[in-house]
Amino acid sequence: MTALRLAEERACAGYLAARKDMLRLRARVVTVGRLVTERPRPDYHATLRTVATAHGAAVQRTRLAFERWQQAQLRADAQWTATVGRAA
8 A cells, every 4th residue: 555655646746747847838938939929030939949849748748647646546546445444
């Protein structure tokens, strides 16, 4: 049971790290997007494409990390449900 809870905590930490990175990149996309709007320069456009691509990858990583966290929760909950300790 302890191992499953630790795995759940590690999966949660992975999700939180991925989400933090996704939010940081989203803020960067917004900032660079404003620069592109205010001063449409080719290098700003290139930077926006790069940051937007990185943000898209971060969104995928966050989704995957969330799914892993849910799976870890389900495994731990199923194990706990199968024990007699839950009746106490």
